[in-house]
Ligand SMILES: [Fe+2]
């Protein structure tokens with residue numbers, strides 16, 4: 001690996017940056033386990049969430065956005081949770097807790113604080129379209145993986161920045177995707193970094209694996225959750241949702257469609273239905289950034 005242009009770079013430094021990240025709120029995992037406990041109810045979940053005021057505020061913001069499509073505006077947590085239902089509570093919890101991490105300026109990837117947030121929310125909303133169209137039974141896991149799939153960028157940003165032109169140049173010359181060029185220039189890529197962060201935050205193994213695989217065909221063909229995530233990301237990129245320096249360096253492969261048993265018609269239907277998700281994702285971004 002040539003690190004001559006970036007003398008401060010070492011893989012150890014990247015991993016130290018990951019360890020230095022604020023820990024994902026443990027309250028979220030705790031609330032999830034209470035949700036799974038048949039002896040507990042919504043008010044038990046609410047009691048836990050209320051320990052974190054910032055989380056409550058974000059949950060109410062997202063619950064009242066087009067993302068969750070409730071027919072009425074809600075101002076208190078218990079009502080929000082009752083109206084959302086179990087699967088939606090998981091989704092709103094993850095999305096609300098992830099927002100502070102995703103709302104960052106990523107100069108290295110040429111993304112504003114809105115871009116990564118918009119891309120992640122957009123990808124999660126696309127995941128609902130795709131889960132429905134391709135009859136994927138694990139839509140909640142896919143939603144979580146979609147929200148967090150590019151989280152590795154928040155750590156790699158400072159390392160990619162000084163080498164961005166080199167990464168893009170290599171990607172163009174070799175006609176490889178951005179993550180491959182990122183790996184070749186930096187020595188790791190944002191999918192690997194993201195998976196390590198999620199492991200550190202104690203996310204389930206399937207979700208870490210899907211995030212690790214989202215740009216790697218050799219990996220995503222082995223597992224349907226991973227392939228579904230790769231597909232959602234490609235649609236988000238093709239629709240230009242949260243465009244950064246890497247966004248147009250990824251392409252849809254026939255192999256991915258084959259693995260998903262997705263016809264060209266299914267693909268175009270997903271694309272068309274996802275366009276609607278775009279406006280809903282914009283509504284969320286407006287609520288978050290004002
Ligand atoms: Fe990515």
Ligand SMILES: [Fe+2]
Nearest residue numbers: 119149150233
């Ligand atoms: Fe992405």
